[in-house]
Amino acid sequence: MAMSFDPFSQLDRIAQTIFDTSRQPRMMPIDLFREGAEYVLHADLPGIDPGSVDVDVDGHLLTIRAQRSAGSHESSRWLVQERPYGAYLRQFTIGDDVDAERITASYDNGVLTVVIPIAERAKPRKIAVESATESSRDTGQKAVSA
Template sequence: MLRFDPFGDVDALTRGLLQSAGSSRTPRFMPMDLCKLDGHYLLTADLPGVDPGSVDVNVDNGVLTLSAQRSARSDDGVQWLTNERPFGAYRRQLTLGEGIDPAAITAHYDNGVLSVTIPIAEKAKPRRIEIEHSDTPRSIDPAANKHETSQ
């Protein structure tokens, strides 16, 4: 049975166009993990062989942008037998929600892994509401309520 999958067809077409548009040695994506811990999110992205000085993390209008560059080796006097490691620019963007504190975002790059800590704003954190208790029980007087509503 032939199955029509328009989304799969568009995805395959897009992959084909992107692969043919650039060199096969151009980085295709930046793999990353994102998890929520106690009071923050932790994003980790693999950037092996990336020049540490080229790693850039910025926030603009609620969008977190990660970018980095892996430089190509000099080809002067080299006879390549295999050359599969991509070089070029990496870029990834994430839209941040309302409950994020963008001024407190921090980043660290170590051994090819970029770690970005994204704090949850204090106003967005869940909190427990204390319930006040009085020593004397409140009585409900139906006559008083009826009087108040009729005015």
């Protein structure tokens, strides 16, 4: 099987070398949705050591950090190296409607799941509407009609 030379991939690799961004935190793709009484965030972090994942809340800021190491391939001659390594970082502003004390996180099959419960005070609630007639019956008084 012969390998063909692709000049565009070579240019891409040269550009990555010149504009090396490995020192800057990398973005992680996410899905965020509301399901019932909670927000659910899924972040793709394949190949990440679960021990390097850090999720914290500081006021209204939810921060997710993770680290993927390059591995030890000192004696190897790279042919293609497209899988990024280094620090990953995402930050989200959360509102007053969440219960920050009950946020949970789990990591499974390369996906970090963060569950953010909605605070009781922020959940919609039904308010009973009483008529003046019902109200006067409860107090034993007669309703005054106009």
